Amino acid sequence: MSAGTRIEARFAELKAEGRAALVTFITAGDPGYDASLELLRALPGAGADIIELGMPFTDPMADGPAIQASSLRALNAGQNMVKTLKLVSEFREQDDTTPIVLMGYYNPIYIYGVERFITDAKAAGVDGLIVVDLPPEEDHELCIPALERGLNFIRLATPTTDDKRLPKVLTNTSGFVYYVSVTGITGSKAPDISRVAEAVSRIKRHTDLPVAVGFGVRTAEQAAGIASGADGVVVGSALVSAIKDSLDDTGAATETTVGNVLKLVSELAHGVRSGR
Amino acid sequence: MSTSAPNSYRTGPDETGLFGIYGGRFVAETLMPNILELEAAYAAARKDPAYEAELTDFLEHYVGRPSPLYFAERLTEHLGGAKVYFKRDELNHTGAHKINNVMGQILLARRMGKTRIIAETGAGQHGVATATACARFGLECIVYMGATDVDRQAPNVFRMKLLGAEVVPVTSGRSTLKDAMNEALRDWVSNVEDTFYCIGTVAGPHPYPAMVRDFQAVIGNETKQQMQKREGRLPDSLIAAIGGGSNAMGLFYPFLDDPSVEIIGVEAAGRGVDTDEHAASITGGRPGVLHGNRTYLLMDDDGQINEAHSISAGLDYPGIGPEHSWLNDTGRVSYISATDDEALEAFKLCCKLEGIIPALEPCHALAKVMEIAPTKPAEHLMVMNMCGRGDKDIFTVAGHLGVKL
Numbered sequence: 063m064s065a066g067t068r069i070e071a072r073f074a075e076l077k078a079e080g081r082a083a084l085v086t087f088i089t090a091g092d093p094g095y096d097a098s099l100e101l102l103r104a105l106p107g108a109g110a111d112i113i114e115l116g117m118p119f120t121d122p123m124a125d126g127p128a129i130q131a132s133s134l135r136a137l138n139a140g141q142n143m144v145k146t147l148k149l150v151s152e153f154r155e156q157d158d159t160t161p162i163v164l165m166g167y168y169n170p171i172y173i174y175g176v177e178r179f180i181t182d183a184k185a186a187g188v189d190g191l192i193v194v195d196l197p198p199e200e201d202h203e204l205c206i207p208a209l210e211r212g213l214n215f216i217r218l219a220t221p222t223t224d225d226k227r228l229p230k231v232l233t234n235t236s237g238f239v240y241y242v243s244v245t246g247i248t249g250s251k252a253p254d255i256s257r258v259a260e261a262v263s264r265i266k267r268h269t270d271l272p273v274a275v276g277f278g279v280r281t282a283e284q285a286a287g288i289a290s291g292a293d294g295v296v297v298g299s300a301l302v303s304a305i306k307d308s309l310d311d312t313g314a315a316t317e318t319t320v321g322n323v324l325k326l327v328s329e330l331a332h333g334v335r336s337g338r
Numbered sequence: 339m340s341t342s343a344p345n346s347y348r349t350g351p352d353e354t355g356l357f358g359i360y361g362g363r364f365v366a367e368t369l370m371p372n373i374l375e376l377e378a379a380y381a382a383a384r385k386d387p388a389y390e391a392e393l394t395d396f397l398e399h400y401v402g403r404p405s406p407l408y409f410a411e412r413l414t415e416h417l418g419g420a421k422v423y424f425k426r427d428e429l430n431h432t433g434a435h436k437i438n439n440v441m442g443q444i445l446l447a448r449r450m451g452k453t454r455i456i457a458e459t460g461a462g463q464h465g466v467a468t469a470t471a472c473a474r475f476g477l478e479c480i481v482y483m484g485a486t487d488v489d490r491q492a493p494n495v496f497r498m499k500l501l502g503a504e505v506v507p508v509t510s511g512r513s514t515l516k517d518a519m520n521e522a523l524r525d526w527v528s529n530v531e532d533t534f535y536c537i538g539t540v541a542g543p544h545p546y547p548a549m550v551r552d553f554q555a556v557i558g559n560e561t562k563q564q565m566q567k568r569e570g571r572l573p574d575s576l577i578a579a580i581g582g583g584s585n586a587m588g589l590f591y592p593f594l595d596d597p598s599v600e601i602i603g604v605e606a607a608g609r610g611v612d613t614d615e616h617a618a619s620i621t622g623g624r625p626g627v628l629h630g631n632r633t634y635l636l637m638d639d640d641g642q643i644n645e646a647h648s649i650s651a652g653l654d655y656p657g658i659g660p661e662h663s664w665l666n667d668t669g670r671v672s673y674i675s676a677t678d679d680e681a682l683e684a685f686k687l688c689c690k691l692e693g694i695i696p697a698l699e700p701c702h703a704l705a706k707v708m709e710i711a712p713t714k715p716a717e718h719l720m721v722m723n724m725c726g727r728g729d730k731d732i733f734t735v736a737g738h739l740g741v742k743l
Contacts, residue, residue, distance in 0.1 A: 120643045121516065121628060123523045124366040130510055142640040168364060169627045173641030195364040195627065199354065220368040222530055227371060245368055246528035 067189045068161040069214050069237040072111055073272040073293060082289035084109055084334045085274050086327055087165065087298030089116035089132040090149050091141025092305060097315035098136070101305075101323055102153050106160045108324040109331025112274075114192065114296065117146050117166030124194045126249035132302035135313060143174045147186040154187035163216060163237075165192040168204065176204055180211050190214030190237045198230050205234050214238075219265055221245045221257075228268050238272040238294060239265055246277065249299025253278045259291040282333030289337025297330055347594035347670050350661060355544020355631075358667060360660035363543045365630045368527045372535075377545045379450045384552075389445065396441050400474070401431050403438075403556065407564035407721070412691040413707075420714035422707055423573070424724040425561050425589065428697065434726035435557060435585040436467040436538060442553035444471040447534035454478045454533045458522040460487055460515035460581070461651035461699075462494025463726060464538030469503035479503040482521045484514040487651055494730055512645055515655050519629055539582025540659030543630030547659050554588025561721055562592055569719055575600040577710070578723040579702040580673070581617065581653035583662045585725035594670060602710070603662060604703045606648035607675035617646035618675040619658040620666050633660040649678035649734065650698035652726070680705035682738055685728065697726030698734065 066074075076083050086105055091098050105113055118136040122129060150162055164183060171179050171193065183191070191208055198205075198217070205215045214237025222245060223231050232239065241261060243253030253275070262273050275288045276296025285295045304326050308319040350357040363373055383389040397403040406426045414422045427435040447455060455477050459465030465481040472479035481498055485507040488495055498505050511517035519542075526535045540547045540554070558576075565573050576593060578586035580603045593599045608616035616622055619634040626635040628643055636644040636656035646656040665671040676684075684704035688696045696704065700723060707722050714720065728735070736743050 119641075121511065121520055123520050123629070124368070124527060126524075127510060134511075137642060142642075167627075169635075169637070169643070170641035172627055172632075173637065173639070194366050195630070197363060197365060197367050197370045199363050199370070218367045220366075222368050222371045224371070231367065242368065245530055247524045250528065 067212070067214050067237060068159060069112065069163070069189045072161050073238060076111060080338060082292055082334050082337055083111040083274065083294035084285070084331050085112040085114055085276070085294050085296040086110040086301060087114040087116060087296060088301055088305070089118055089129065089136050090146040091118060091136035091139055092132045092302065093135050093309055093313060093315045093319065094139040095141065095145060095149070097319055099149055099152055101320050102149060103156060104320060104324055105327060106157060108327040110160070110327055112161045112163065112294065114163045114165045114298065115146065115150065117143065117164055117170055119167040119170055122167060124247055126247040126299060128249045128299040128303045128306070131306060143170050147182050150186040150188055161189040162187065163190040163192055164188050166194070168193050168195050171204060176207060180208055180213065184211060184213065188213065190216050192216045192218070192240060194218065198233065201234050209234060209236060216240050218242050221261065225264070228265065232269045235271060238274050239269060240296065241265060241273055241275045241292070242277045243275050243279070244277050248277055251278050252284065253288070255284070255287040258288055262292045282329045285330045285333035286337040289334045295334050301326060343668060347665070347668070348591065350664065351544060351548050357661045357664035359625070360633050360663040361544055361547055361631050363630060364627050364632065365543045366527060368530065372526065372530050373543050380446060380545055380549050383446055383449055389449065393442055393445055396445070397438065397556065401437050401441060402429060404560040404564070405429050407561055407568065410692050413688070416691055417708060417711040419712040419716070420575070420718035420720040421716065422711055423719065423721045425557060425721055427557055427585065427723060427725045428727035432463070432467045432470050433729065434463045434467070434697065435554060435588065436464045437470065438556055438588065439538065439550045439553040439584060440464070440467040440471045440536060443534070443536045444475060444477070447477070447536070448475060450534065452532060452534035454480070454529065455536050456480045456482065456522050456525050456533055457536045457538060458482045458515065458518040459538065460484070460518070460654055461730065462487070462491040462498065463652060463730070465503070465505070466494050466497050466501070468536050469498040469501035472503065473501045480525065481505050482508050482518040482525070484518045485509045486513045487515065490734070491651060491730065514645065516643065523629070539584040540587045540661060541582045541629060541631055541633065541657060547631065547661055550584050551587045551591055551661060554584050555591045557585065557588040557723065558590060558592035561589060565719065565721070572596055572599055573719040573721045574598070575602065575718065575720045577602045577604065577703050577707055577720065579604050579653065579699045579725065580658060580662065581606065581655050581699065582657070583659040585723050587659060587661060589721070589723045590671060601671045602706065603671055603673045604706045605673060605675040606650060606653035606702055607677040608647040608649070610677055611675055615647035616675070617648040617653050617655060619656060620663065620673040621675045623656070625663065628657055631660045633663045634658050649681060649738070650702065652697070652699045653702065674706060676702040676705040682735065684708060685735060694724065695728035696724055697728045698731045700725050
């Protein structure tokens, strides 16, 4: 990868600035396509350094209630893979530097067609992929083809990934490593900051890639704590909960939807910036 | 789709858990160490004569095996064709084949030092079997069950509670079996150290499809011996109902390399495979990835999983075990389907002619026996797996027949 991806460029910039990245997760099309695009476009301005965009799926097995509900809201509003890629293209018309990572489960990609997906994702301006149910044992499915075409493939490392397994997990990982701070689902337990720091150091002994930490991070304080040792802090459930809390009785976006989420993103960005 | 015939149909899966393109290990990284630990523990147990002896002993004295191979004489006369036998797995302790697999897994969990058992259940039969074995060994048991199924299977919920299990109604997603499986996986991700996930069918990440099949293969192995004793030869055809497909896989597996034996799996066609309300993954679905494995699934054009429908809660799942998908593509097994109404007709006939109240699951197979047996000669030996008894279904059946209990 000669020129490097936007993800690699962004982490290099932030390293020079001496701070961690704020990685924000929202689900594509939640609560509807238009509101989702407006929100997506406003995230960098509010302090998001990298955007994870969820590809909605009916059966998100590693996610907690907040992200499950977010996925269903998007699907009920008519979101699908074509629209998710369109969302990225429309975002790219105005922003050519903020990295976008598509995150989700394998089946919608498999059904869209792996080759077609990689081609269309590249064309839309996607930089990396996180596919929760593709462990290294299934690398030939999507990871290798995606890497060959210049997409980053970001792998999750977890508290159960011991030193023996870590090299296997890191082998075809690129862009950054996503450390799952708890043994659990998204948005459940709060991470123990000191144990997270230990785990980040452990991973860094095995790789030069940046390490971002997520699952269970909700507040600016937690973000600051994690940012002191990690290269990135991922926040997802808290943001999609903020979306949910702003909806009207019919589940549609209101005037406060985008603003509420952006306010939380700003706070988290402050937290991340004060971490070191 | 048809692929060239392998030398043996009994060598799968390969070391990565694949049957052809089906199966695999599509799980979150948090679970990978558990999956690998389970694979190693199961491989070790299979080589240990003490484990084998313990399991055999429990199957004989606790489960009540071998189950009889019964000649359904009046049904045979009524249908006027093939000689129809029932493999009586509904006579097992807890009333279905589910306990065969549960005993194997719970004994394995004990060997692994796991103290907390989780399971998913649809109709409640696997949940009851798991709760039963956990009670027997004093293990904590948590059963995830879709809230919709909790309502429609109240007697089984009560049974599980009597046996000391905690039944967790699942309200995420659409509150059915597939959501219960999601929730069980979420529990496992959150409690990896002490928890053993006892999956009830031949699906999920490797090694579950192969392991559950091995535990259920006792059905087919007994059938082979019993038929040899009764008729001095192999049966000519086997027929079994399929949700996830564990009872069918158990009956079929020992016969896969006997080419003279015709093998038929019957999926639940609900209100018809041409409607949106069925559970026929092979007949009406296509290959995709869910719950740790690639297999035939019911889904829309965007890869979103559809809800299944069947009168039988035990068949109400939008997927099927990966080995069945492979057996379908290779052509070794024929997969057909039976509707709710056909299953109900079979239910009534079986009660009337044989004095057996069958579960609605095997009634799907029985419906096809009623169709196929009359087309066969009198010397044709047909075995249907009577995989569960119908006590749990009398309320559902009464409802459909317009009877108030």
